[in-house]
Amino acid sequence: MNLSSIKTPSEQIAQELYQLVYQLYPICRSITGNGVRNTLKIISEYIPLSVHEVPTGTQVFDWTVPKEWNIKDAYIKNSQGKKVVDFANSNLHIVSYSLPVHKKVLLTELQTHLFTVPEYPD
Numbered sequence: 695m696n697l698s699s700i701k702t703p704s705e706q707i708a709q710e711l712y713q714l715v716y717q718l719y720p721i722c723r724s725i726t727g728n729g730v731r732n733t734l735k736i737i738s739e740y741i742p743l744s745v746h747e748v749p750t751g752t753q754v755f756d757w758t759v760p761k762e763w764n765i766k767d768a769y770i771k772n773s774q775g776k777k778v779v780d781f782a783n784s785n786l787h788i789v790s791y792s793l794p795v796h797k798k799v800l801l802t803e804l805q806t807h808l809f810t811v812p813e814y815p816d
Contacts, residue, residue, distance in 0.1 A: 714740070722785035726750075727762040763791050770804070 701709065717736060723729035734745050752759045768781035768788045779787050789809065810816075 720785065722765055722781075722788075724763045724790040726760060727764045729764070760791075765792075768792070768794075 714736075718733060721729050721733055723733055731745075734743060737743060738745075748754070748759050750759055750761045765781065765788060769777045770779040772778050781787050
C-alpha cells in the first residue's frame with residue numbers, strides 16, 4: 695500500500711471542490727439561459743435543488759425578467775483573418791446580452807466597443 699496516495703478528508707474535499715469548479719468555470723452564465731440551467735443541473739448532483747422557471751416579462755417587485763441570452767460563438771478577427779479574441783477560449787471575451795454583429799469595422803470604431811483593464815489597454 696502506497697501511503698502517499700492516501701488523502702486526508704480535507705484533501706479529498708479540496709480535490710472534489712476543485713473538480714466542481716473546474717467543471718463549472720467554463721460555463722457561460724448570465725442571469726437567464728442555458729448556462730444557468732446547466733450550472734444548476736451540475737450543482738443538483740451535489741445538493742438537492744428545486745428549480746422553478748419564471749417566464750420572460752414577469753414582473754418581480756421592481757424588476758422584469760429579461761429575455762434569455764444564450765451564446766454559441768463569438769470572435770474578432772484581425773485584417774489577416776486571424777482570431778484575436780475568441781469566446782471559445784474564454785467566456786470573459788464577451789459581455790452578457792451583447793448583440794450579434796457581422797461586419798468589418800476599423801480598429802478605431804471597434805475600440806469604442808471594447809472593455810479593457812486600464813493598465814492593459816492592448
